[in-house]
Amino acid sequence: xxxxxxxxxxxxxxxxxxxxxxxxxxxxxxxxxxxxxxxxxxxxxxxxxxxxxxxxxxxxxxxxxxxxxxxxxxxxxxxxxxxxxxxxxxxx
Amino acid sequence: xxxxxxxxxxxxxxxxxxxxxxxxxxxxxxxxxxxxxxxxxxxxxxxxxxxxxxxxxxxxxxxxxxxxxxxxxxxxxxxxxxxxxxxxxxxxxxxxxxxxxxxxxxxxxxxxxxxxxxxxxxxxxxxxxxxxxxxxxxxxxxxxxxxxxxxxxxxxxxxxxxxxxxxxxxxxxxxxxxxxxxxxxxxxxxxxxxxxxxxxxxxxxxxxxxxxxxxxxxxxxxxxxxxxxxxxxxxxxxxxxxxxxxxxxxxxxxxxxxxxxxxxxxxxxxxxxxx
Numbered sequence: 018x019x020x021x022x023x024x025x026x027x028x029x030x031x032x033x034x035x036x037x038x039x040x041x042x043x044x045x046x047x048x049x050x051x052x053x054x055x056x057x058x059x060x061x062x063x064x065x066x067x068x069x070x071x072x073x074x075x076x077x078x079x080x081x082x083x084x085x086x087x088x089x090x091x092x093x094x095x096x097x098x099x100x101x102x103x104x105x106x107x108x109x
Numbered sequence: 110x111x112x113x114x115x116x117x118x119x120x121x122x123x124x125x126x127x128x129x130x131x132x133x134x135x136x137x138x139x140x141x142x143x144x145x146x147x148x149x150x151x152x153x154x155x156x157x158x159x160x161x162x163x164x165x166x167x168x169x170x171x172x173x174x175x176x177x178x179x180x181x182x183x184x185x186x187x188x189x190x191x192x193x194x195x196x197x198x199x200x201x202x203x204x205x206x207x208x209x210x211x212x213x214x215x216x217x218x219x220x221x222x223x224x225x226x227x228x229x230x231x232x233x234x235x236x237x238x239x240x241x242x243x244x245x246x247x248x249x250x251x252x253x254x255x256x257x258x259x260x261x262x263x264x265x266x267x268x269x270x271x272x273x274x275x276x277x278x279x280x281x282x283x284x285x286x287x288x289x290x291x292x293x294x295x296x297x298x299x300x301x302x303x304x305x306x307x308x309x310x311x312x313x314x315x316x317x318x319x320x321x322x323x324x325x326x327x328x329x330x331x332x333x334x335x336x337x338x339x340x341x342x343x344x345x346x347x348x349x350x351x352x353x354x355x356x357x358x359x360x361x362x363x364x365x366x367x368x369x370x371x372x373x374x375x376x377x378x379x380x381x382x383x384x
Contacts, residue, residue: 041156044156048159048160054186058170070177074185082193107156
């Protein structure tokens, strides 16, 4: 789990059982990563999209990260934007 | 009043007195549990909505892809997610949540507590490893100083750049801040998996120099190296190499290259990283 206990306060799940907290945080992370996987493809140029699908066959996760980070302008910003969006929806 | 009913009423009244506080406590607990269940149901509902939104996005993407691409995407989805999760995404989730107002820290205190976290990160990652990263970053410059006081730089991809001394100092400072920031953002991962953190940082430091310098020069993007480097050419590099190693005098732009070899060249101008 990559989100620490301080985060539970922010998203208002501090009163739940530890098991439930972990379950919710895992689901949130999963949603963030799903959306990032989808939007990353949409952000790639046509040429890079082709290269990306070629790479997927044999790549390790670190290769995928390196490719996306290199070929998407501000990949980190995209990740941040999605994370904020998901958390903000959850807090509403 | 019979004895039985008399005792009965006494027992009953005692029972009521004993049970009242217990009942109130029980009602309170039941109430809290109901509230908690409602809260959990609400949160589950929110997650379900978010998951449906994601599914809709995925359906829209699938329409844009070929059949082959769709099946590749589906087959490797977990691997892609792991790739996305590595390093940067984890840090961004934490950062965005912090920015969204979690914890006691307010934005104006960022400098203070980020410094503390950097120190924690440094403790988590062995000192010699972080020193190695800094050194690697500096060695990536792989330059030597020209007479005019500027440096020629060759990246790992055989691209050439020029930087003056003042800009080089500025660049080193930006790089140092970058490493510190990266360490800070990696604190969560560092706390859990020191080996993974080391690998991630190592990869990052080894590749970022090329990416940042080239992008800064070619695309004028806002990067660490932005505005500090000028594009140079392999011929300049070769000329300088000839001068340093073989003493061939450097010709200026309008002069023909001289082949005269000067004996006993002073190598003190060589960048220490090349010795």
